[in-house]
Amino acid sequence: MSMSEYQIEREIVIDAPVEVVWRTITEPDQISQWFADKVELEVKAGAHGYMGFGEQGGPVVVETVDPPTRFSFRWNHPAGEEAVAGNSFLVAFTLVGEGEHTRLRVVESGLDLLPWADVDKQQYAEEHNDGWGEFLDRLVRLLAERT
Amino acid sequence: MRAEPDDDLWAAIADPSRRRVLDLLVHRGEASASWLARQVPFTRQAVSKHLVVLEQAGLVGRRKEGREVLYRVNTDRLDQATRAMVEIARQWDRRLDTIKRLAEAAYTEARSAAPECPT
Numbered sequence: 001m002s003m004s005e006y007q008i009e010r011e012i013v014i015d016a017p018v019e020v021v022w023r024t025i026t027e028p029d030q031i032s033q034w035f036a037d038k039v040e041l042e043v044k045a046g047a048h049g050y051m052g053f054g055e056q057g058g059p060v061v062v063e064t065v066d067p068p069t070r071f072s073f074r075w076n077h078p079a080g081e082e083a084v085a086g087n088s089f090l091v092a093f094t095l096v097g098e099g100e101h102t103r104l105r106v107v108e109s110g111l112d113l114l115p116w117a118d119v120d121k122q123q124y125a126e127e128h129n130d131g132w133g134e135f136l137d138r139l140v141r142l143l144a145e146r147t
Numbered sequence: 148m149r150a151e152p153d154d155d156l157w158a159a160i161a162d163p164s165r166r167r168v169l170d171l172l173v174h175r176g177e178a179s180a181s182w183l184a185r186q187v188p189f190t191r192q193a194v195s196k197h198l199v200v201l202e203q204a205g206l207v208g209r210r211k212e213g214r215e216v217l218y219r220v221n222t223d224r225l226d227q228a229t230r231a232m233v234e235i236a237r238q239w240d241r242r243l244d245t246i247k248r249l250a251e252a253a254y255t256e257a258r259s260a261a262p263e264c265p266t
Contacts, residue, residue, distance in 0.1 A: 002166075008235055008236050008239060010236065010239040010240055010243055011243075012243040012244070012246070012247055014246070014247045014250050014251060015247075015251050015254070016253065016254035017254065018253050019259070020250050020253050020254045021246070021250045023250075023253070024246050024249045024250040024253065025246060030249060031247060033247065034242045034245035034246050035242060075224070102250070104243065105245065106239055106240065106242075106243065108235070132166040142245065
């Protein structure tokens, strides 16, 4: 992942085997219960689909399908444009089976709208492995102190 | 489509170097570009570029004092950005909770339909 992308990471442990969780996150009639209201999606790498949220909605492109451990798609890119790293959000699920349980992790990352292609950035990124989550935590703390 | 800050805001805080500049300003209160440049491993020119982006996103304001230009954080805007990010994290927590509920219900149903033989 490029250091200039934002990233949100969340994890949960589910009391169901990995195959069951896999179906929950990949089958359109299931996705429509936890994500969008309307889901038109073929679970195949490179497939183009649609996710509707009430009146709004937009295209979605499946990126990785590696059952039952990895599933990712890009969304929120402008209609008519090809979804790439610079114009969309990448949602990536990782499933780790632990017997009757599954550890499900989701990472949403995206939007490197302004590429800062200078060496300073690279150098800085290498020196300060400053995660997005950490920044968020720090901000919340700082703002709490102020109020 | 979702609760999120506008693109300018995202772009402004998406970059770790800019987050560093923003951090320094939050702690310092007010600072000049040259002071900031002394605290970071990138050039004064890069700092100025970051300040322009932060200013365009409304995260940073400036005032002139004598010959110096001093920058400070616009806390309202920063608060807005933080709340938007926290909201996105919460959205994912809610979605994961729903996935958990759905998967566990499906599993319970499957097990009761075809009970496993005890070994």
